[in-house]
Amino acid sequence: MAATPLFRRIDVAPAYQKVADAIEREIINGRIKPGEPIGTEQQLVEQFGVNRSTVREGIRVLEEGGLIRRDSSRRLQACLPRYNKLATRLSRALILHEVTFRELFEASMTLEVASVEGAVERATDENIRELADNLARSAEVVGNPAVLAELDAEFHVLMAKASQNRVLQLAREPAAQLFFPTTEMIVGGVPEGGARLVEAHRHLLEAIKRRDKAAGVLWTRRHLQDWRRGFEKIASLDRSVEHTYMEHAYAARQ
Amino acid sequence: MAATPLFRRIDVAPAYQKVADAIEREIINGRIKPGEPIGTEQQLVEQFGVNRSTVREGIRVLEEGGLIRRDSSRRLQACLPRYNKLATRLSRALILHEVTFRELFEASMTLEVASVEGAVERATDENIRELADNLARSAEVVGNPAVLAELDAEFHVLMAKASQNRVLQLAREPAAQLFFPTTEMIVGGVPEGGARLVEAHRHLLEAIKRRDKAAGVLWTRRHLQDWRRGFEKIASLDRSVEHTYMEHAYAARQ
DNA sequence: CTTATGAGTTTGTCCGACAAAGCTAGATTT
DNA sequence: AAATCTAGCTTTGTCGGACAAACTCATAAG
Structure with a gap:
């Protein structure tokens, strides 16, 4: 050559x-x-x-x-690169690549399940306290989709943190940033949506406290399936993550 | 306030x-x-x-x-942000955060299993051709750890590609970039290491061809467990990914 | 029709300058 | 003496202009 x-x-x-x-x-x-x-x-x-x-x-x-x-x-x-900032860049890339919600859902299912498994195994008392605190705050705003969606995102971040696996924490973040902004629409659009969400979180926290991995995985699956069913009522899973949709993920960066 | x-x-x-x-x-x-x-x-x-x-x-x-x-x-x-470039930055962040090989291993196990599951479900003929081609080249260099390690990394990238899930593709990349450079050391240090690696890849490809998800997951687990056993012979899983180690991951960026 | 040429753009780098904000230390006040 | 104020020095953000190297494109030459 x-x-x-x-x-x-x-x-x-x-x-x-x-x-x-x-x-x-x-x-x-x-x-x-x-x-x-x-x-x-x-x-x-x-x-x-x-x-x-x-x-x-x-x-x-x-x-x-x-x-x-x-x-x-x-x-x-x-300085230490912040996961959050990097994840924003990745989310941006995913949007530009026009990934579908199906891809997002599938990947998140994997990552969140892994996350809860780690949390069940290794959550510290401090982690559990943070989760419990989040749950308490969530229970108070069941009727407020916007705030509840934000707390939902936080709950999952805390769970990833509780897994004590920073690689996993980082890996799940980009998908989560795109995934969870839709939660508001879904919780707001489905009756009982807020209550079901808080119920799922309650079971997840219980599972972590009891170190019951099976229950943790089960409720994570249900929780995400709930999201999926809700999403399918308002849009197709095969639709790509829209550009305009970025407005949400974007405002959060400030 | x-x-x-x-x-x-x-x-x-x-x-x-x-x-x-x-x-x-x-x-x-x-x-x-x-x-x-x-x-x-x-x-x-x-x-x-x-x-x-x-x-x-x-x-x-x-x-x-x-x-x-x-x-x-x-x-x-x-332009469309390249996964590869973004992943390099994430890998960099992971190093600076001094994540351990245990975290890397655990996350990779999750991500690679998800990857193979997707590949078994959705790999196209083209994907399979690429994997087969990689396997053929690997078989020819069983005795050359450096080249084999590179082909191993490529094999897993191709598998993620075959999963048709770009979110997953992106999520696994940072961990993989840190994970696979050690393959050379391990394959070189363990007798039969190269042969076992190629054997695992062969079974993985077979599983994908036969759409046999169980076999795919099984061999991915074995493959990674092999890596883990090899790694534990030369270092501790709880050691953090070293700064000096970055030299490898770094040269690849060029 | 292909090649060579040359003018015009564009980028990468440099120099010098200045206002605004932060820092430092001496001067002033209590 | 301790606290406060002030003035000078530093550093950053921005600006204007300048020039060589590399590239583009169109025209001239073979």
């Missing part, structure tokens, strides 16, 4: 990219720890020997990637 | 952020479709009424987010 390589490929990445890569490398391999300062733009200018505009473009790249942020006084520092 | 709000919060986001947000919004809600041009920097300068440096910083943000890219002639255009 290729002729014998006499020279190595020349690195032609633009300077701002190299700046970003250099800083990123230091953070990834741990030489700069989260929370530690990166230095001022002027210092970076001197260290890299490029113009401040170039440094700033590199900084934007890292900032968007969640690797660095500016503290209260706008000074640069390394 | 707060006093009655007399005025709404003033928007103080920096200009480059607003530029990025404005373009992003147009893409997300579909007014600019993937592949369509955004315009030159000069045009954006005129439209937004800000300096070119400011526009460029905004562009960097979107570029890193995968929403826009430059075509062959470096002109800006909207």
Whole structure:
């Protein structure tokens, strides 16, 4: 195919990219720890020997990637990428790829079941307290679809947290961000929808408390099936997640 | 808590952020479709009424987010975010959060099982051809851990693709990117490791062809358990994914 | 019809500048 | 002496202009 390589490929990445890569490398391999300062733009200018505009473009790249942020006084520092922010990007990608609600439902079924299994096995007292608190608040707003939907999303986040598996936590988040905004429509559109939702959460919490995995899985399945039936009343599962629908998932980012 | 709000919060986001947000919004809600041009920097300068440096910083943000890219002639255009690129960022986040191999293993078990179930149900002839092709190539390099590990990763990507579920495809990718680089070490360190791996893939492909879900799940479990046993010979599952380990996952990005 | 050429665009980078906001430390007041 | 104020220094966000390299496109030359 290729002729014998006499020279190595020349690195032609633009300077701002190299700046970003250099800083990123230091953070990834741990030489700069989260929370530690990166230095001022002027210092970076001197260290890299490029113009401040170039440094700033590199900084934007890292900032968007969640690797660095500016503290209260706008000074640069390394930080731990927030799942939430990354998940938003992923949700965005899923929308642009026009995934269907069926795909979303199927994947969520898998991920939520895994999540509850982990929670049943490993939930701490603190986790259970948080879930119970969420449940109590939910019970008070059964008639308010908007608030209830938000609490539902939170409940599932807490369950994922209780699974003590951060990979799972991260993996379920993008789907959940697209999945749960519809909850409001569904709970609002189905009589008894709110009550059924809270009932399911109650059984889930009970299952976690009793370390009863079978019950946890069963009620997760029912809970999601409820969502599915509700959704099918207002739309087709094979419809793709709409662009306009993004408005919801979007407002939440603020 | 707060006093009655007399005025709404003033928007103080920096200009480059607003530029990025404005373009992003147009893409997300579909007014600019993937592949369509955004315009030159000069045009954006005129439209937004800000300096070119400011526009460029905004562009960097979107570029890193995968929403826009430059075509062959470096002109800006909207594009579909690539799973692969996003997954790399997630993997990076997982490393910085120091997730353990146990978390990785548990999540992967769930995701790969779901993946194979989907593949058994919905794999197309084309999917099966790709898997068979991968298997044939794997069989030829049983003795070469480096190449075999790469083909193993590809096999699982193909299986996720065969599941026809893009949400799942996306969800499994970050974990896989961290999970599979160790395959080389394991296959290289365990006698018969390569042969067992290829054998598992063969059974998986058979299961998909026969639409035999039970067999598919069984062999996925075995396959991953093999990995786990191999891993435990060289390290502890409770060790966190190391920073230095990133070198592998990192080089692959190029 | 293909190739070469050359003008015009566009990007990547650099330089210098300035207002606004934050920080620091000396000066002032109680 | 402790608290407060003030003025200067730093840093960021934005701007304007500039230029070389790479690319586009249309026209001229073979």
